[in-house]
Structure formats: structure tokens, C-alpha cells
Amino acid sequence: MPLITLDDIFLRFSDKPILSGVSANIHKGDKIALIGRNGEGKSSFMRMLAGIIDPDDGELKIKNGTKISYLPQNPPANSDKNLFTIVAEGLGDIGLVLAKYQHLTKHNQLTQAARLQTQIDQANGWEYLHKIEALLNRFTLDPNSILSTLSGGWRRRVMLARALINEPDVLLLDEPTNHLDINTILNLEKMLKDFSSTLILISHDRSFINGIANRVFDLDRGHLTVFECGYTDYIKRKDEQQHAEEIADARFDKKLAQEEAWIRQGIKARRTRNEGRVRALQTMRNSFANRRKKPGKVKIQALDDEKHASKLVFEVKKINYQIAGLKLLVDFSMLVLRGEKIGIIGGNGSGKTTLIKLLLGAIQPDSGTIRRSKTIKLAYFDQMRQNLDSNMNMRAMDFVSEGREHIDIGGKNRHIIGYLRQFLFTGKQAMTPIKMFSGGEKNRLMLAKILSQPANLLVLDEPTNDLDVETLELLEEMLFDYTGSLVLISHDRTFLNNIVSTTIVMDGDGIINQYAGGYDDYLLQKQAQPPKPASVKKPKPTNTRLKNKKISYKQQQILQKIPEKIEKTEIQIDAIQQQLSAPEFFQQPQSQQMLIELARLESELEEYYQKWSKLES
Numbered sequence: 003m004p005l006i007t008l009d010d011i012f013l014r015f016s017d018k019p020i021l022s023g024v025s026a027n028i029h030k031g032d033k034i035a036l037i038g039r040n041g042e043g044k045s046s047f048m049r050m051l052a053g054i055i056d057p058d059d060g061e062l063k064i065k066n067g068t069k070i071s072y073l074p075q076n077p078p079a080n081s082d083k084n085l086f087t088i089v090a091e092g093l094g095d096i097g098l099v100l101a102k103y104q105h106l107t108k109h110n111q112l113t114q115a116a117r118l119q120t121q122i123d124q125a126n127g128w129e130y131l132h133k134i135e136a137l138l139n140r141f142t143l144d145p146n147s148i149l150s151t152l153s154g155g156w157r158r159r160v161m162l163a164r165a166l167i168n169e170p171d172v173l174l175l176d177e178p179t180n181h182l183d184i185n186t187i188l189n190l191e192k193m194l195k196d197f198s199s200t201l202i203l204i205s206h207d208r209s210f211i212n213g214i215a216n217r218v219f220d221l222d223r224g225h226l227t228v229f230e231c232g233y234t235d236y237i238k239r240k241d242e243q244q245h246a247e248e249i250a251d252a253r254f255d256k257k258l259a260q261e262e263a264w265i266r267q268g269i270k271a272r273r274t275r276n277e278g279r280v281r282a283l284q285t286m287r288n289s290f291a292n293r294r295k296k297p298g299k300v301k302i303q304a305l306d307d308e309k310h311a312s313k314l315v316f317e318v319k320k321i322n323y324q325i326a327g328l329k330l331l332v333d334f335s336m337l338v339l340r341g342e343k344i345g346i347i348g349g350n351g352s353g354k355t356t357l358i359k360l361l362l363g364a365i366q367p368d369s370g371t372i373r374r375s376k377t378i379k380l381a382y383f384d385q386m387r388q389n390l391d392s393n394m395n396m397r398a399m400d401f402v403s404e405g406r407e408h409i410d411i412g413g414k415n416r417h418i419i420g421y422l423r424q425f426l427f428t429g430k431q432a433m434t435p436i437k438m439f440s441g442g443e444k445n446r447l448m449l450a451k452i453l454s455q456p457a458n459l460l461v462l463d464e465p466t467n468d469l470d471v472e473t474l475e476l477l478e479e480m481l482f483d484y485t486g487s488l489v490l491i492s493h494d495r496t497f498l499n500n501i502v503s504t505t506i507v508m509d510g511d512g513i514i515n516q517y518a519g520g521y522d523d524y525l526l527q528k529q530a531q532p533p534k535p536a537s538v539k540k541p542k543p544t545n546t547r548l549k550n551k552k553i554s555y556k557q558q559q560i561l562q563k564i565p566e567k568i569e570k571t572e573i574q575i576d577a578i579q580q581q582l583s584a585p586e587f588f589q590q591p592q593s594q595q596m597l598i599e600l601a602r603l604e605s606e607l608e609e610y611y612q613k614w615s616k617l618e619s
Contacts, residue, residue, distance in 0.1 A: 004029050005068050005172055005200055006051065008226075011060035013046060020046050021057070022224035028172070033194070034202045035211045035233060038221035039426070039470045040442030044204050045075055047221060048174050051202065071170035075177050075204075075441055075468070077161040078149065085160050086145035090134050092164040096125045100134065104145075130167075137163045141186075154181035155350035162190070175203040177441070179210055180467045183349040184493050184521075206442075206469050208233065209495040313340050314375055315459060315487045316361055321370030322512075323353070323360060330356050331367070332512030340458075343481070343488040345498045345520065348508030354491045357508070358461055361489065381457035383448060383465045390448055394437040398427060401436060402451045409454055425450040426473070441468035449477065458486040466494045495521045530602065564614045571607045575600065 006028040013021040020043030028034065038044050049055050050062065052072035064070070071092065081088065086104050090097035099121050106115035122128060138145050141159040149157060158181055165173060179187050191213050194201060202219075205211050211233045218229040218236040227243070229236045316338040323331045330353030338344060338361075346354050359365045360372060362380065393401055403409045403418040411421060422432045425446050436444065445468050452460070460481075466474055478500045481488060492498055498505065499520035507515045507524060517524040578600045 003065060005065050007061075007063040009061040009063065011050075011057045011062060013043070013050060013055075013057050015043075015046070019224040021050075021226070024060070024224075024226040026219065026226055026228055028200060028202070030171070030200055031198065032200050032202075032217055033197075033215050034200075034217045034219055035215035035236075036202060036204045036219045036221065037211075037236075037471060039472060040446060040468070041426075041440055042221050042223070042470075044221055045176055045440065048072065048176050048202070048204065049074075051172075052174055068172060069168060069170045070172045070174065071165040071168060072174040073161050073165045073176060073178055075180075077154075077157045081149040083149060084145060085138060085143050085147050085149065086134065088149055088160055089138060089143075089163045089167055090130075092167040093130055093134075094168070096122075096127050096130060097134075097167075099125070100127055100131055104131075108146075133167060137167055153350060155183060155186070158182060159186065170199060172200045172202065173197065175201070175205075177204055177206070177468060179205055179207045179493065181350075181464065182493060183352075184347055184495065185349060187493055206466055206471060206474055207494055207496070208471060208474075314338075314373070315340055315342070315378065316375070317371075317373040318361070319371045319373075321360065321367035321372060323356065323365075323367050324512075325356075329512035330508075331360070331514065333370070334512075334514050335370075336506070336516065338487060338489070340487055341485060342504065343484075343502045344490065344504045344506060345502035346489070346491045346506045346508065347493065347498070347521070347524075349510060352508040352510050354508055355463055357506075358463060358489060358491065362461065378459050379455075379457045380459050380461065381452040381455045383452050383460075383462040390436060390444055395435055397433050398422065398436055398439070398447055399432040401447065402454060411454060421454065422450060442470055442473075445469055446473060453480075459489070460484065460486060461489045463491045464493070465490075466492055466497055499523075527600075530605070561614070564610055568607065568610045568614075571603055571610065575603050575607065578603070 004027040008024055008026045008028075011021050011024040012019070036044050036047060046055065049072075050057060052070060054072075056062075087101040090101040090104075093100070099118055103115055103118045103122065106112070106118070122131075135145070141163050143156070143159060143163065149160060152160070158178070162175075162178060165175070178190065182190070187207065187210060191210055194203075194214050201214070203211075203214070215233050216231075218231065218233060220227040220229060220236070220240065229239055231239065314337075316336070318334060318336045318338075320333045320335055321331055322329075322333060346357060348354050356365070360367055361374075362382070363372075363374065390401070399418045399422060402422065406418065408415050408417055409421060410416075419429050419432045423429075427443075427447075427450075431439075431443075436447065439447065445465065449465065465477070469477070474494075474497065478497060481490075481501050488501070490498075490502060499522050502520050503518070505517045505520060505524045507517065509515065517527050519527075578596055581596065
């Protein structure tokens with residue numbers, strides 16, 4: 003028997019149908035990815051499953067005794083409760099008792115705390131107490147921290163722990179990876195793979211979905227299609243389905259045109275026309291009028307770089323920066339040239355946004371220098387949407403155009419509504435207040451705003467949060483073709499792989515490393531690196547006579563050949579590094595193999611130097 007059954011469900015908001023006759027079964031052990039464009043109603047679908055809203059028609063059946071936990075898209079930000087209490091509340095009544103007990107013992111109110119022990123004993127609450135502590139530890143959360151003081155990524159960890167604490171039969175996760183760093187995403191991915199109960203998730207992270215889902219629910223224009231496969235196979239089947247739909251629509255339109263021509267024949271023909279055929283034509287007209295057209299693809303036009311822009315964008319020399327004794331950057335140097343696409347990754351709190359603020363001059367380093375091009379024209383996407391959130395009552399079109407009906411895009415005068423249609427906003431949505439939009443629609447609006455501005459430097463701080471997969475892919479295409487410079491913070495592995503040419507990894511404690519290529523290239527290079535040995539001073543290889551006469555004849559022969567091997571290896575390394583500097587390097591199919599070869603050669607060179615040092619001594 004299914005855990006959840008949807009039987010001919012209808013759900014409508016205002017004049018927009020969200021679900022139109024949806025039927026499906028959800029079984030124990032299903033790991034379902036719910037996919038659809040922004041504004042299609044994915045979050046509403048989840049809220050209905052969680053019991054927060056009711057369907058307008060149809061029947062939603064949930065098996066008796068089924069526990070459902072729900073992680074909403076936007077975790078609360080203004081709670082003054084500590085993390086222990088918030089996680090414990092996920093257990094219901096016994097959680098509230100445990101939270102009160104923890105508060106009393108923390109403040110040495112032992113007499114009052116002792117009165118709660120009977121309730122805890124009767125409900126086997128001590129077991130839950132250990133579960134709370136274990137889960138907080140697993141997400142590296144301080145039980146005494148206050149939720150409102152945490153960043154978005156840490157708040158999401160807290161709410162994940164709260165959703166998991168009661169070991170639900172069905173776990174509903176709405177964009178669980180938003181604001182999480184890559185390591186946390188990987189840990190969550192592993193946890194959900196091992197999760198034995200039923201999982202339904204909404205996520206824009208294609209790598210994350212691909213690693214977890216065994217079924218896909220595709221929500222498209224009010225209709226739900228169930229794909230009994232993982233994400234990769236779903237993409238292939240979805241493309242085939244859309245192609246078949248386009249063919250069927252073309253046939254329908256041709257038939258409708260023929261019938262319209264027939265009905266408009268002369269007077270004599272109309273007197274003798276077939277009334278049944280007229281009724282059929284009316285039905286076709288109604289069907290055509292009610293057909294919810296699939297919106298056109300996003301046509302984001304990349305802005306060309308200025309002809310006279312400086313080749314140098316940023317020159318960073320040995321900068322240091324710390325906050326309250328926490329080192330975020332230590333002797334960090336980098337060079338950013340025109341046209342480079344740089345991705346920045348690292349754990350929450352490692353200093354990614356701080357690095358961007360330093361580059362842009364919003365804050366100053368404690369020491370070191372940053373030289374900036376005088377020709378920079380900046381377009382900046384803020385992950386917290388502060389510019390957007392301060393204008394929630396403004397109409398979408400006014401936010402983008404600053405009240406003008408026409409805006410200049412690439413030298414062409416465009417009507418604002420026509421421009422916003424390229425970002426999947428209808429004319430009615432363009433005139434709608436921003437506060438009515440979903441999280442993904444707000445992010446799409448922010449992108450429309452910054453991409454309407456002439457810029458030769460794009461700085462995007464987690465732009466992928468809440469975006470649907472189709473918009474993500476089209477944004478990737480725009481950024482790939484963009485001729486200006488790009489600095490990007492993202493935790494989306496696929497997004498990074500498809501765009502950036504350099505990855506900066508902030509490992510914490512001020513340690514920052516740079517790698518050629520995207521996220522997978524960084525992993526390959528990191529895995530191929532040998533463990534760093536104790537510092538050995540590299541002697542300069544020369545063909546001098548051996549000073550140590552105690553080594554064997556065989557060792558002498560080895561020592562004499564080492565300089566030649568070192569020279570040969572260094573030439574090979576230099577040849578690969580020159581190829582790495584070419585912008586088209588990572589478009590070549592053999593690029594990853596060459597990165598592996600580079601790491602192998604560097605490892606061999608290190609071994610040659612160590613062997614030289616050992617034999618010389």
C-alpha cells in the first residue's frame with residue numbers, strides 16, 4: 003500500500019492552476035526529485051503534502067501513522083531560540099520537555115529540572131536527548147547558539163537537523179542545498195542516499211539530484227508526469243516527450259487552420275454546412291484557447307566587453323585579513339585578467355564573500371595591496387538580495403527599469419515588458435509587486451536587473467539559489483559566451499564545471515589554493531597531489547663530482563642520471579603548463595587526462611629532488 007496517494011488533485015491560486023487533475027502514488031523507499039520551472043507550484047505541491055494547505059478538489063490519502071517532516075524553502079531568520087530548542091521542537095511534545103529540561107540544567111535550576119525527569123522517563127526521552135546531541139554534532143552545530151545570529155547556510159543546517167530528528171517516514175526537502183557549502187552538500191548527499199524512508203526533494207543542484215533520486219515527478223503547466231528513472235534518464239525522456247508534444251501541437255494547429263478556412267467559405271456553403279463539424283470546430287477553438295503555451299526559452303544576451311578595457315582587472319599582492327582574530331586570508335596573491343572566469347568555493351564562514359568585498363574595495367585588507375583596473379564597469383549579484391528585499395512593494399518592471407518604459411540593451415531601445423519576457427515573465431507578472439514572487443522568480447528578476455546594465459565585470463554571489471534547472475542551463479550558456487570577466491561564488495558543482503576556467507578554494511584558517519579548471523578538475527588535481535613531505539631544501543642539480551665516496555657504484559650511477567631526469571621532467575611540466583594558459587584548453591576532450599599527467603610529473607619531480615638530496619648527503 004502506498005504511503006501517499008494523490009487522486010485527481012486540483013489546486014489553484016488566484017486565476018492560475020497549479021495542479022490540474024494530478025494523480026500519483028508515493029511508496030516507502032522512494033527518492034523523488036520534484037522538478038519544474040519557477041512559479042509552476044513545486045513549493046505549493048510540497049506544502050500540500052505536508053498538510054499546510056488543502057487541495058481545492060480531489061483526494062489526498064496518507065496512510066495512518068505516517069510521520070512527515072518538512073523543510074521549507076526559506077528557514078526562519080528572526081528566531082531568538084537556541085539551536086537545541088529548535089531541533090528538539092521537531093519531536094513534538096517530548097521535544098518541548100527536553101528543551102525546557104536543558105534550559106533549566108544549563109542555568110543550575112536543578113530542583114525544577116528534577117520535576118521534569120518523570121515525564122522524560124515515561125516517554126523514554128533520554129534516548130531522544132542523545133539523538134538531539136548526536137544530530138547537532140553531525141551538523142557541527144553549537145546547541146547554545148541563537149538562530150537569528152547565524153548565516154543562511156547555518157540556519158539551513160539547523161532546519162535540516164530539525165526535519166530529521168523524529169526519523170520521519172516521509173521527508174520533504176525544499177531546496178535543501180541553498181547556501182550550504184560543498185562539503186556539507188556532499189555529506190548531506192551521502193546521508194540521504196543512506197536514508198531508508200521516503201524522500202521528496204526540490205533542488206536546482208543537478209549533481210545532488212543525480213546522486214540521490216530514483217524517481218522524478220515533473221510538474222509542467224499544472225500536469226504531473228511520473229518518470230520511473232533517475233535524473234540522467236529523465237533528461238533524455240523529457241526531451242523526447244517535448245519533441246512529441248511539439249509535433250502534436252503542429253498537427254492540431256494545421257487542422258484548426260483548415261477548419262477555420264472551411265467555416266469562412268461563401269454564403270451558399272454556410273447554408274449547407276455540417277452542424278456537427280461546426281460544433282467540432284468550436285471545441286477545437288476552445289482547446290486552442292485553453293492550451294497553456296510552454297513559455298519560450300530564456301534569451302539572456304551577454305554584454306560585450308568594452309574595446310578599451312584594461313587587460314588587467316585585479317592584481318592582488320600578499321593581502322591579509324582577519325575578523326575578531328579569525329584569519330580569513332593570509333598572504334594571498336592572485337592576478338585576474340580580462341575575460342577570465344573564476345569560481346570561488348569553500349566552507350560557510352571561510353571568507354568567500356569577504357574576498358569579493360576586498361576585490362571590489364568595499365572593505366580594505368589589513369596588509370598587502372589590491373590594484374584595480376580603472377575601466378571596470380561592475381554588475382553585482384548579491385546572494386542575500388538586499389537590493390531586491392528593500393523594494394518588495396515595487397512592480398517588477400519598475401525595479402528593473404527604474405520606472406522607465408524603455409531601456410537600452412546592447413545599444414537597442416527595448417520595452418521593459420518585452421525584455422522581461424526573455425526572463426520568462428508574462429506582461430501581467432511584469433506589473434506584479436515583487437513580494438508576490440517565489441524565491442526562484444526573485445532571483446530571475448535580480449539577474450534581469452544586473453544583466454540590463456552595461457558591464458565588463460560580473461560578480462555573482464551564489465546566483466543559482468532557487469533557480470529552476472532550465473534557467474540554470476540557459477544562464478550557463480550566457481556566462482560561457484560572456485566576453486567580460488566573471489567572478490563567481492557557487493556551491494553548484496555542475497554549474498562550476500560548465501563555466502569557470504580557474505577555481506579558488508578557501509580551505510579555512512586563511513589557506514587559499516588555486517586550481518586550473520572547474521570543480522571536477524580541482525578534485526583530480528587535489529587527489530593526484532602527493533602528501534607534502536617534511537620540507538626538504540631542493541639542491542640545484544649539477545654534474546659535479548660525487549663528494550660522498552661511501553655510496554655504492556649502483557647509487558653513483560643513479561645519482562649521475564638524476565640531473566638529466568629532472569631537466570626532462572621540468573620541460574614536460576612547462577609544456578603542459580603553457581597549454582593550461584590557453585582559454586580553449588578545457589574545451590578539449592583530453593584536458594582532464596593532461597591535468598592528471600601534470601600532477602604525476604610534479605610528483606615525480608619531487609621524488610627526484612628527494613632522492614638527489616638523500617644520495618648527496
